[in-house]
Amino acid sequence: MIFPELVMIFHECLLIIQPISLQNSILGPSKRPKFKDGTVHSKLPENVLTSWKIRKRVLDVITQGAALLMEFAYGQAVERLPPYTSERSDTERSLRNLRAGAAGEQKVIEAVRSVALPEHTELVQNVTLSLLGGVRFQMDLALLSKSGILLIECKQIGGRLKFHTGPAELRKVDEDGRILSVYDCPVAQLSDQQENLLQWLRIAGFRTPVYGAVVFANNPIIEEIGEGMPVFKLRETRNLVRRHVERKPVVHENEVNRIAAAMIESSIPYLPFPLQIAEPSQFVTNPICSICNNVLSKRSERKWECAKCNRIEHKPYLLTLLAWFLLIRNTISSAEIMQLFGLKTHKAARSIAERLPLEKIGSRKSSAYKADYEALAGSSMVLDAIQTWLKQDRAAKDQYGTRKDHQLAAKDQ
Ligand SMILES: [Zn+2]
Incomplete structure (x- = not known):
């Protein structure tokens, strides 16, 4: 893991030298570091190398980038799968859930941040840790304080909800009590997370209590909730946080920092690409x-025409290649690039591949390019292009993820 760390720290230096916004901070096309260039490391000041707070900010950028890649991947999958297939409708549903989940989490984070938190409190978001045996677990939000850790699991499920025990599940019901949907029990999920985190802390040599709360970000009507279940609505979040930080201190303030640092150091960005949602042959891979x-x-290198909308796109290259890496494979051969974009030479394919942070493998006619997903998630050029596309895509679809111009799917409410 030495190499990605070097790259991450290097990016952060760019960030210090140029105080620009986080989204534009790292891996601009001209500033992309030469991978495997060890000399970058030795030039860094000691305080930069040791500061975990800086690492936390870098990790936040990568995590945000990873979330954008994920939304883009699902969005592209929907557009590139044949209509009226189960793969496509499943993917549409996943995209809706992803968007709703992210919006819910954001609301909860804002509520937590709006509380005046005491000194020696750290808020850690979307950290993924691994346990012995390769088990990974991801936590939405962890509030570290002298009174211990408060794990918050965010949920975005609206309507009328019932907690059912034996089997433990969450049911969405209508006014007459008829079941509309069934979900995994978020309280059971939370207690798994607590157990995982306790185990991780033990292995890392820390001793701190871990409390947990499930927060519903959209204030649903909750019927039948078990005695003492740690379930809260968004509007209760601030009180929940205040009560946690006011508990009796049991952890030394230095320890709070050490735990936060260890979590950040060990966190693995969640980049499960290519997504395995359909056979690669089912996707349209050409520029769309x-x-x-x-x-x-x-029509020409910079003129791609849509016969349906009668409009011209000038540069479909970057998004098309990204869709390939996120949906098809982590490598692409020079011949495949030529085929995708109707190119005649390997040189032309190379000049397109070199616009992205890719690793070149093989040589000459058998050359291929391999995606480094962490570098993609940290590239401002990639994220800018994705955000522009996503903005359009979110605007073109209603809240149910269906295109506004032909609403065929039944609404999920
Ligand atoms: Zn069109």
Whole structure:
């Protein structure tokens, strides 16, 4: 793991030298570091190398980037799968859940941040840790304080909810009590997380109590909730946090920092690409229109026409390649790039591949390019392009993820 760390720290130096916004902070096309360049490391001041707070900010950027890649991957999958297939409707549902979940988490984070937190309190978001045996677990929010750790599991499920025991599940019901949907019990999920975190802390040599809370971000009506279940609504979040930090201190303030640092150091960005949601052959891989998904016809290098919308796209290269890496494979051969973009030479393929932070493998005609997903998630060029596309995509679809111009799917409410 030495190499990604070097890259991460290097990016952070760019961030210190140029105090620009986080989204634009790292891996700009001209500033991309030469991978495997060890000399960068030795030039860094000692305080930069040792500061975990800086690592935390870098990790936050990568985590945000990873979330954007994930949303883009699902969004592209929907556009690139054939209509009226189960793979496509499942993917549409996953995209809706992803968007709703992210919005819910954001609301909870804002509520937590709005509390005046005492000194020696650390808020850690979306950290993924691993246990012995390769088990990984991801935590939405962990509030570290002298009174211990408060784990918050965010949920975004609206309507009328019932907690059911034996089997432990959460049921969404209508006014007459008829079951509309069934979900895994979030309280059971939370207690798994607590157990995992306790185990991780023990292995890392820390002793601190771990409390937990499930917070519903959209204030649903909750019927039948078991005695003492740690379930809260968004509007109760601030009190929940205040009560936690006011508990009797049991952890030394230095220990709070050490635990936060260890969590950040050990966190693995969640980048499970390529997504395995359908057979690669099911996806349209060619450049597609960002408005109507029609396959674009190449008129010239910088002129790709959508016959349906009668419009021209100038640079479909970057998004098309990204969709490939996120949905098909982590490598692409030079010949495949030539085929995707109707190119005649390997040189032309190389000039397109070199626009992304990819690793070149093989040589000459058998050359190929390999994606480094962490570098993609930290590239401002990639994230800017994705955000532009996502903005359009979110605007084109209603809250149920269905295109506004042909609402066929039944609404999930
Ligand atoms: Zn079009």
